[in-house]
Amino acid sequence: MRALAFAAALAAFSATAALAAGALEAVQEAPAGSTEVKIAKMKFQTPEVRIKAGSAVTWTNTEALPHNVHFKSGPGVEKDVEGPMLRSNQTYSVKFNAPGTYDYICTPHPFMKGKVVVE
Numbered sequence: 193m194r195a196l197a198f199a200a201a202l203a204a205f206s207a208t209a210a211l212a213a214g215a216l217e218a219v220q221e222a223p224a225g226s227t228e229v230k231i232a233k234m235k236f237q238t239p240e241v242r243i244k245a246g247s248a249v250t251w252t253n254t255e256a257l258p259h260n261v262h263f264k265s266g267p268g269v270e271k272d273v274e275g276p277m278l279r280s281n282q283t284y285s286v287k288f289n290a291p292g293t294y295d296y297i298c299t300p301h302p303f304m305k306g307k308v309v310v311e
């Protein structure tokens with residue numbers, strides 16, 4: 193009986209997990225009110241941003257050297273979210289569906305660090 197209850201709970205949990213979009217979700221179009229972060233001089237110019245759950249951040253590379261945005265898997269991040277390399281004036285947007293603190297780097301320049309705090 194206990195095993196059956198456990199299996200049912202597990203099934204319910206899996207169904208919920210499958211339905212959820214995930215904490216981080218790359219989106220094609222930045223929703224209105226998206227927070228902007230510029231990339232310049234080998235840095236994320238606003239290294240820490242605070243947003244509300246359900247809103248998005250849009251990164252824009254403003255220099256010739258390509259950069260990206262890379263969230264590694266860990267607590268609250270099911271799997272790596274690794275954005276494409278952005279050339280000058282290209283953008284990338286991620287929607288944050290769950291509260292938490294999400295650290296990121298640029299894949300080829302791991303000393304470039306930033307964080308998104310979702311409330």
Ligand SMILES: [Cu+2]
Pocket residue numbers: 234258259260298299300301304
């Ligand atoms: Cu970079």
